[in-house]
Amino acid sequence: MSGIRLLVGTKKGAFVLTSDAKRKDWKVTGPHFAGWEIYHMKGSLVDQNRIYASQTSGWFGQIIQRSDDGGKTWSTPGTGEEDLRGPDGMPKGGASNDFRYDGIPGTHQWYDGTQHPWEFKRVWHLEPALDDVDHVYAGVEDAALFESRDGGKRWSELSGLRQHDTGPRWQPGAGGMCLHTILINPKNQKQIFVAISAAGAFRTDDGGKTWKPINKGLVSQFMPDPSAEVGHCVHRIAFHPSKPSTLFMQKHWDVMRSDDSGDSWKEVSDNLPTDFGFPIDVHAHEPETIYVVPIKSDSEHYPLDGKLQVWRSRTGGNKWEVLTKGLPQKDCYVNVLRDSMSVDSLDPCGIYFGTTGGQVYGSSDAGDSWNAIVRDLPAVLSVEAQTLK
Amino acid sequence: MIRVILPHHLRTLAKVGDEVHVDLNGSATVKSLLDALEQKYPMLRGTIREHGTLKRRSLVRFFVCGEDISHESPDAPLPDAIVKGEEPFFVMGAIAGG
Numbered sequence: 001m002s003g004i005r006l007l008v009g010t011k012k013g014a015f016v017l018t019s020d021a022k023r024k025d026w027k028v029t030g031p032h033f034a035g036w037e038i039y040h041m042k043g044s045l046v047d048q049n050r051i052y053a054s055q056t057s058g059w060f061g062q063i064i065q066r067s068d069d070g071g072k073t074w075s076t077p078g079t080g081e082e083d084l085r086g087p088d089g090m091p092k093g094g095a096s097n098d099f100r101y102d103g104i105p106g107t108h109q110w111y112d113g114t115q116h117p118w119e120f121k122r123v124w125h126l127e128p129a130l131d132d133v134d135h136v137y138a139g140v141e142d143a144a145l146f147e148s149r150d151g152g153k154r155w156s157e158l159s160g161l162r163q164h165d166t167g168p169r170w171q172p173g174a175g176g177m178c179l180h181t182i183l184i185n186p187k188n189q190k191q192i193f194v195a196i197s198a199a200g201a202f203r204t205d206d207g208g209k210t211w212k213p214i215n216k217g218l219v220s221q222f223m224p225d226p227s228a229e230v231g232h233c234v235h236r237i238a239f240h241p242s243k244p245s246t247l248f249m250q251k252h253w254d255v256m257r258s259d260d261s262g263d264s265w266k267e268v269s270d271n272l273p274t275d276f277g278f279p280i281d282v283h284a285h286e287p288e289t290i291y292v293v294p295i296k297s298d299s300e301h302y303p304l305d306g307k308l309q310v311w312r313s314r315t316g317g318n319k320w321e322v323l324t325k326g327l328p329q330k331d332c333y334v335n336v337l338r339d340s341m342s343v344d345s346l347d348p349c350g351i352y353f354g355t356t357g358g359q360v361y362g363s364s365d366a367g368d369s370w371n372a373i374v375r376d377l378p379a380v381l382s383v384e385a386q387t388l389k
Numbered sequence: 390m391i392r393v394i395l396p397h398h399l400r401t402l403a404k405v406g407d408e409v410h411v412d413l414n415g416s417a418t419v420k421s422l423l424d425a426l427e428q429k430y431p432m433l434r435g436t437i438r439e440h441g442t443l444k445r446r447s448l449v450r451f452f453v454c455g456e457d458i459s460h461e462s463p464d465a466p467l468p469d470a471i472v473k474g475e476e477p478f479f480v481m482g483a484i485a486g487g
Contacts, residue, residue: 033401034401035397035398035401036398057398058448058485059396059398059446059448059449059482059483059485060396060398060399060402060436060437060446060449060482061435061436061439061446062435063402063432063436076402076431076432078431079431079432083431094427094431094432094433094434094435095434095440097434097435097436097440098434098435098440098441100440100441
């Protein structure tokens, strides 16, 4: 029997929300890792019970957690009995949080324009590979891409990205210099798209060895050269798996679209009340139906006029309609962060988002109406929907 | 046997109670103690000391017998009271934030 599992990362722990296919009644478990920041959790498409989680703390650093039973139990990879001693009898394991940059890390641009050393801080996003349950990518701050091929026990950097000759010109956004989005082309898994705040979007066509910035058409007025090759604060990119050459982007300001795998972009914000925002996502069955949550401005990270609204375009941008049924339409001043929106693949498509006020809203009719699944979690950092078989 | 008291978040990470016990072979120093602690609980690697450099993480503090020894050499001998298990070795998260 199918159902939905929502993986919700918050400022103070992880929560797992489950429902049957009707998506009316939800069971909430958690907090897992209580008191820790859970930046992101994501399940494998190869095995729906394999879930990776990024657990972090300003005091104690980065932890990677893994579940092999759908989020009921968790462990740090590489610390099981079988992992603790190597063939020579020497202890090993405990490397699942060892994210060391390849070679001498070098420097990037700091807030004041000076050069600053690359320093690992945390994992923002975990993206399981599409064909191997033990292969998973990690997008980290300071921006870099890592991968593990042993279920998260050990990580190595795909350093061609960070060592791109534009690296010294990348700079942190307000939330840090994070690699927050990883999209793997299901038709060609050597093609991967990533997005970095504030460097922009990048693409590899050779499995991560070499990368190119794909920011042509982006205009960011805060930059000395608004159309520069890098430096853009891309908040999120998304595509439909059946049409991976069409990318959608929520930039700091502007909603953008590319029909050539990111080689060029055009703005599709049109009638949005504000084109600032963080998440963007695509309907599971309609590649031209996309969703954003407009936020008032980069200085005021809350909805316009205190009304929480999702906007939907059924034309891949430009013609937008507002979705408000079931969402608070007064006195609402929460934010919706970049990794906090997700869709399921049931019919009709379900769509979910979490807020910094601790609400997780869900729609089982592609956004026409909404319900609060939970209202009082800690601030939500990420939401991932799994459609259970 | 050395008694070690971890901060709450590291206890939940290592799935241990209020106090853990560590046996040392040879000299008793902060370094040898943390080496043994991480060997027994490998999930703690990188949480108290950084990987590679083994530098104490900046918001972690070590207390013994009422004294903050965080800035002392990791190779300095631990007091007899710690070595004999009369007093615990405290790993603490520094007070920061609101």
